[in-house]
Amino acid sequence: EAYLARLRRTEPQLKSFLHVSENALKEAAEIDRRIERNEAVGPMAGVLVAVKDNICTADMPSTAGSRALEGYRPPFDATAVRKLRESGAIVIGKTNLDEFGMGSTTEGSAYQVTANPWDLSRVPGGSSGGSAAAVSARQCVVSLGSDTGGSVRQPASFCGVVGLKPTYGCVSRYGLVAYASSLDVIGCFGSSVTDTGILLHAISGHDRFDATSSKRQVPAFTSQFISKDLLESKPLKGLRVGIIRETIDDGVDPDVISSVCGAACHLEELGCIVTEVSLPSFSLGLPAYYILASSESSSNLSRYDGVRYGNQVVADELNSLYGNSRAKGFGSEVKMRILMGTYALSAGYYDAYYKRAQQVRTLIQKSFKEALDKNDILISPAAPSVAYKIGEKKNDPLAMYAGDIMTVNVNLAGLPALVLPCGFVEEESTSLPVGFQMIGAAFDEEKLLKVGHIFE
Ligand code: GLN
Secondary structure (H helix, E strand, C coil): CHHHHHHHHHHHHHCCEEEECCCHHHHHHHHHHHHHCCCCCCCCCCCEEEEECCECCCCCCCCCCCHHHCCCCCCCCCHHHHHHHHCCCEEEEEECCCHHHCCCCCCCCCCCCCCECCECCECCCCCCHHHHHHHHCCCCCEEEEEECCCCCHHHHHHHCCEEEECCCCCECCCCECCCCCCCCEEEEEECCHHHHHHHHHHHECCCCCCCCCCCCCCCCCCCCCCCHHHHHHCCCCCCEEEEEHHHCCCCCCHHHHHHHHHHHHHHHHCCCEEEEECCCCHHHHHHHHHHHHHHHHHHHHHHCCCCCCCCCCCCCCHHHHHHHHHHHHCCHHHHHHHHHHHHHHCCCCCHHHHHHHHHHHHHHHHHHHHHHHHCCEEEEECCCCCCCECCCCCCCHHHHHHCCCCCHHHHHHCCCEEEEEEEEEEECCEEEEEEEEEECCCCCHHHHHHHHHHHC
16 A cells, blocks of 8 residues: 555656556455465565566556557466566556667657656666666565666666666566567566565576576575675675776766776775776677667567557558558657668678677677686676756667667677666766666576675
């Protein structure tokens, strides 16, 4: 009741939710009844989770922020949502996002613009801006987002919360509306590392409905956490931390760099050996990402033909029905991505764009592998700036894309990364949170969370 009241009070300014559950109180009462009857309840019993609206829920619409899916009600829960419900969690609602996850501000939603809880004139980041704002403003306890190129980590940084992008294959994508299938992962937001680790544990694991989900045993991510009483004894002694040189360079807000360097100093105090490491192919990540993500999306979005899902614009001839439904259903950013992707995949240009981008992806994977052979974790800012004003980059897509430089490489390499708040930048007499990113080897979420827990 308290959370719902807070949600109702804050929502008119924030606009983080596209749908709020009508069953939350009933579900909570049912959990109370089970507890009274001494029946078993799951580890997340009664915990309120908000779910990004590109993740399918059977009891609420799932629009992916698009008019193309307006009113669409999936007949099933995504595997991550099913697992959450099995662990006792209550889905409180569906959060706003850039249409199909394409964007970095949440202004690209076909429905509403979400505000940053730290300064309502600023963006919460994106594309999972609704999920980040909802945790930041305590409209829910934890939330799910998706991260194709940074959509969990950058909004976590802008909203001052913890954000985790798991290793590709750690969490099933079944029921996640596909953007770029080789990069998409469902990720977690929490207001603490412990909450985030518990959420990750609830949603991870193999799923026969997603052939790319891993069969590895899921560790109890939080069981290795060290008591904070031991901080004096340098609990991270010998842990090798590499700061990625290319990420603390020109083009990055100097105040962001100094906060991230402050985090590195704190890690040193905790016993880490911090050095600089170079990833020479780092700057190639951005163009490679935008070519690959657009190419995959142009293929994935072909299913929205006005016949199988969502909105249909009736016409007297089939091709016009497809054309009109798409013309009306998709927003301008989505159309631009489909055009870019179709172009990059077309016969005359495939080798020059798509194939080269795949080659760059291999280079990036190799350079991360080398850096992570010599270091336990790598660190960087989560974004080159703090949250900027609503509207500031709306008509300049290239400037918006450039803001993804810190995050896209991690998706190209399929690695896990954890974003934690590490300071504030003062702008126009408001404090805006800064986040730093810790990148680990594949399936090493446990280490990231353990270090993050000691750090926070
Ligand atoms: N901002 C990036 C894009 O627009 C990343 C989005 C995401 O991770 N879903 O593609």
